[in-house]
Amino acid sequence: MTGYADDLALAHRLADAADALSTARFRALDLRVESKPDLTPVSDADTAVEREIRALLAAHRPGDGLIGEEYGEQPATGPDGRRWVVDPIDGTKNFVRGVPVWATLIALLEGDRAVLGLVSAPALGRRWWAASGAGAFAGPGPASGAPIRVSGVTTLADASFCYSSLTGWEEAGRLGPVLQIMRDAWRSRAYGDFYGYMLLAEGALDVMVEPELSLWDVAALVPIVTEAGGTFTDLAGRPTLAGDGAGDLSAIASNGPLHGDILARLGRPAAR
Template identity: 85%
Template sequence: MTGYADDIALAHRLADAADAISAARFRALDLRVEAKPDLTPVSDADTAVERAIRALLAEHRPGDGLLGEEYGEQPAAGPDGRRWVVDPIDGTKNFVRGVPVWATLIALLEGDRPVVGLVSAPALGRRWWGVAGEGAYAGPDAASGAPVRVSAVQDLADASFCYSSLTGWEEAGRLDAVLQLMRDAWRSRAYGDFYGYMLLAEGALDVMVEPELSLWDVAALVPIVTGAGGMMTTLDGRPSPGGNSSDEVSAIATNGHLHPDVLARLARPTAR
């Protein structure tokens, strides 16, 4: 990771600032929660975390672009097309209900390609980071990280299959295919949000799928999954994610061995 060592170090610094804010607001009695125009919740912790990250990036990477879920896009001032993509709290619905499965997602893109990713889940006491194709690590903090690697499972009948929810798959016309995957897999669970992807990177499960995501939901996950030896594409087999902030993307993440089978099963909507 020598080529991105400074970027990884900065991502950890951003995550430290984010964790200090989000952990203090988690289960706070005075937490303020509002509904965004799309009716998804946003808390005062979401906005405070993103403001803190924006301030640090303005100080340390003033030429880089920035896309955040809560405050939108700031174009890059430099010519190299580098852009940070931030989800201040992935799993806000968990956060506001007191469920500890939520995290800050931080990615660095070069053009459309996510090259650095970091996921920090302070309520779980765990952080994951990686560089696409070059390695991934997990641990309580940067100083105590250990390498992680996807599983070697090669048959769906032996695989642990993970998904976010079933309603999105029904809307995408692929519910029957997902249900058949669940039947054919050794085990299925819906961990949701970032967590399934991180368990995949650690080899604790073998497949994670979601039909509809935004760039900030997925950009940080790609370098960690691929850095751990996994594979991640959209439902139509393109590299995940797309590079435009307005694009909705899908995600199929696997240990690599299972990818052709899972992709073939989910690639086409079921006729209604």
């Protein structure tokens, strides 16, 4: 058993509560949607899910910190400084348009290291989870999960390449290299949000890249990809989650053998 077994059991309980709230509001005719200051949408389901997770964590892990997309950071009061990171609905634009590709993302951080990640996509009937040293799993729920593993593809010409959006890469000044990767790869698709990373962890595709992310977008994804045998770094090649705010992270996730090639094509030097 992993040293994080109790935390993982709690993460599944949080996801169960989140799924019950989010599925009840998915495609609801009275769904309320507003624009945040950055003009991204937030629904009443986003806020309800985060409030519920915060309440459960306050009851079961009162000393742990919490960073959530909708209500910010609550510092840890316990001696170990552990922090949970929550994105109540990753893929809100899909959610509000009735597209079933959205999920609740739950992570546990020790320092800047994500030691546990869980992604629950109830409209897809699927959940992914991992804890440090325990492997990665997927299935309808913890009682029926099966181990997952990244692919063994070794060349870009044989690889399925996934990206977030071309406009994001254009804004990052790297549209040209992304387009060249698309030309050189066997296949390219923009699945977006959490889903590309989970398909990577399952071995269904081989590379997923994103130029701009927030901590809550990515923290839960890292342990799932790496425990499935993959590699996860930022564009400078650093395996860190040091950012605490919005838009200060980036991602290159791969099956491992392809990572050096993609990093050389898209990477940027670390800031001095």
